[in-house]
Amino acid sequence: MTADMESAPPALCRLQLGTELRRLRLESGHKAGAVAKRLLWSPSKITRLEKGENAIVELTDVMALCAVYGADAETRSTLEGYAVVTKTRRDWWQSPKFRPVIRPSLKAFIGQEATAERLHTYQPEFVPGLLQCEPYVRAIHQATIMGLDEDDMDLLVTVRMTRQEVLRRPNSPLKLTAVVNEAVLRREVGGADVTRQQLGYMIDMARLPNVRLQVVPFKAGLHPAMNGQFTILTFRNDAGLKPLLYMEKLADAWVLREDHTVARYHDAFDELQAVAASPRESLRMIDQAIKEL
Structure with a gap:
């Protein structure tokens, strides 16, 4: 070996x-x-x-x-x-303790996320998972998963926060480009205090050299991703792996690998970046949202 x-x-x-x-x-x-x-x-x-x-x-x-x-x-x-x-x-997510809370589709995605070189994601409703702070994660799960006991809640929070280690892994941290709708900044999740903490956390994470964050302002009007969120994963050239597309809905999630489909979403992401505010202006928008809270 x-x-x-x-x-x-x-x-x-x-x-x-x-x-x-x-x-x-x-x-x-x-x-x-x-x-x-x-x-x-x-x-x-x-x-x-x-x-x-x-x-x-x-x-x-x-x-x-x-x-x-x-x-x-x-x-x-x-x-x-x-x-x-x-x-x-x-891998850490294969541990038996996480088995009750990680569904198979998410487990597969975490494995792909952990090995990717680049991740491009558009999120219209929530802060992207790799940029979420712990109280925000907890508030989301409380609102979206009914009947979750405290132990499983703690496990889900641990899973979400542990995933963020890919942004700080030695030698080759994941290169993240995240585009979010302005609604993500304006929607209170867990109350004003949690939302302020989350927006501040986004600013801190966006200062990492391998993270690029942009906001699509309301004034941009229609854009190529009006149909919802998506994530594109790209791997090292020597890995021999094609880029793939990950999409998630309320009750399901799936991976698409067809070249023409992935290319179409790549093009949409490029157009999103073009209509979004610049990274510097996006941070100003986030800061302004904090002040208005």
């Missing part, structure tokens, strides 16, 4: 392993269903492996797929190394 692999987060190893397994299958001309039938697996097992959805990947599964695809010795060694990482190290 290489030194780079030893220091890589398990989530990244799973994603890279899945990407390579899919590449090998396609290059060798095999269909997923035929491979599953040959190995006496369910077709969904192939899908989960190729999407990096399994928390742990069995070394024997990787060896079997490499044999079917005719992978060379160097490739087999690399992919087996990825599998070993998933067996010997665990």
